[in-house]
Amino acid sequence: xxxxxxxxxxxxxxxxxxxxxxxxxxxxxxxxxxxxxxxxxxxxxxxxxxxxxxxxxxxxxxxxxxxxxxxxxxxxxxxxxxxxxxxxxxxxxxxxxxxxxxxxxxxxxxxx
Amino acid sequence: xxxxxxxxxxxxxxxxxxxxxxxxxxxxxxxxxxxxxxxxxxxxxxxxxxxxxxxxxxxxxxxxxxxxxxxxxxxxxxxxxxxxxxxxxxxxxxxxxxxxxxxxxxxxxxxxxx
Numbered sequence: 001x002x003x004x005x006x007x008x009x010x011x012x013x014x015x016x017x018x019x020x021x022x023x024x025x026x027x028x029x030x031x032x033x034x035x036x037x038x039x040x041x042x043x044x045x046x047x048x049x050x051x052x053x054x055x056x057x058x059x060x061x062x063x064x065x066x067x068x069x070x071x072x073x074x075x076x077x078x079x080x081x082x083x084x085x086x087x088x089x090x091x092x093x094x095x096x097x098x099x100x101x102x103x104x105x106x107x108x109x110x111x112x
Numbered sequence: 113x114x115x116x117x118x119x120x121x122x123x124x125x126x127x128x129x130x131x132x133x134x135x136x137x138x139x140x141x142x143x144x145x146x147x148x149x150x151x152x153x154x155x156x157x158x159x160x161x162x163x164x165x166x167x168x169x170x171x172x173x174x175x176x177x178x179x180x181x182x183x184x185x186x187x188x189x190x191x192x193x194x195x196x197x198x199x200x201x202x203x204x205x206x207x208x209x210x211x212x213x214x215x216x217x218x219x220x221x222x223x224x225x226x
Contacts, residue, residue: 006154032213043116043217044155044203089154093213098168099145100215102154 002027004092006103013080014111021106023090024072030094033066033073038105039086047088048075080110114138116218118204124224125194133189133221137206141216144187146179147203149220155203161187194225 003026013019025033034049050057050064050073057064061080066073077084087107091100117136125131137144143162147155148171157171163184172179176194181187191198201220208214 004154034215036217043219045217046215091154098160099147099157099171100155102156104154105152 002030002092002094002097002101004090004101004103006090006106008106009104010107010109012109012111015080015082017080019075019077019080019084019108019110021075021088021090021108022072023074023092023103024070025092025101026071027092027094028068028071029096030071030092032093033064034091034093034100035064035075036089036091036102037086038089044089077108080108082110082112084108085110116204116206116216118202118218118221120221121219122222122224124226127195127225128193129225130190130192131194131223133191133202133223135187135189135204135206135218137185137187137204138208138216139185141206141208143207143209144181145205145207145215146187146189147205148173149201149203151200158189158202191223194223196225199223199225 006023031052036044037047038044061078063076087105089105090103119134146158149155159179160168161181176192178190201222203220204218205215
């Protein structure tokens with residue numbers, strides 16, 4: 001099955017700086033890579049996703065890049081704000097699976 | 113409703129007790145998923161329904177775990193003879209399409225087994 005690894009486990013940045021979270025996956029058949037933001041005690045919320053036919057996708061201050069050859073994908077948050085503080089999860093899915101395989105999460109703290 | 117609704121929000125069970133967790137998906141969503149999220153970990157897949165059919169239960173950790181969705185809408189996850197290692201947040205997600213695209217998660221049920 002798929003194995004998704006995520007780094008770092010914790011990340012602290014100053015407000016206004018950029019944050020980068022990296023994930024690797026093991027199954028070359030995986031073709032869908034969403035990112036979820038989970039605030040304390042709340043539901044995971046989809047913030048951006050990318051499919052394997054695209055190398056990069058941007059949505060305002062958030063971008064995701066995908067390197068299929070190396071089997072890694074990254075989340076980039078620019079101009080970070082205190083409300084970006086949360087746990088971020090990457091995930092992967094492939095056509096043969098019914099579910100998402102999640103990373104272990106990154107706790108992002110944006111220091112005002 | 114506007115989102116995926118789960119109840120109860122919190123459940124404390126004595127070891128050995130049976131529990132039932134409910135999920136109300138978004139109306140019209142075909143797919144329904146249950147995940148288990150241990151403290152400090154990412155969600156781990158338990159089971160998947162497409163309408164009323166349970167197409168994948170490969171993630172259920174033991175035969176004490178049972179899920180159903182008899183009318184293709186509301187789903188119930190039942191855990192029999194709860195044990196301390198069952199303590200976790202149980203998340204339900206629904207999707208308009210099949211498989212794992214475009215999930216909307218519920219807020220989860222935090223189960224604590226004492």
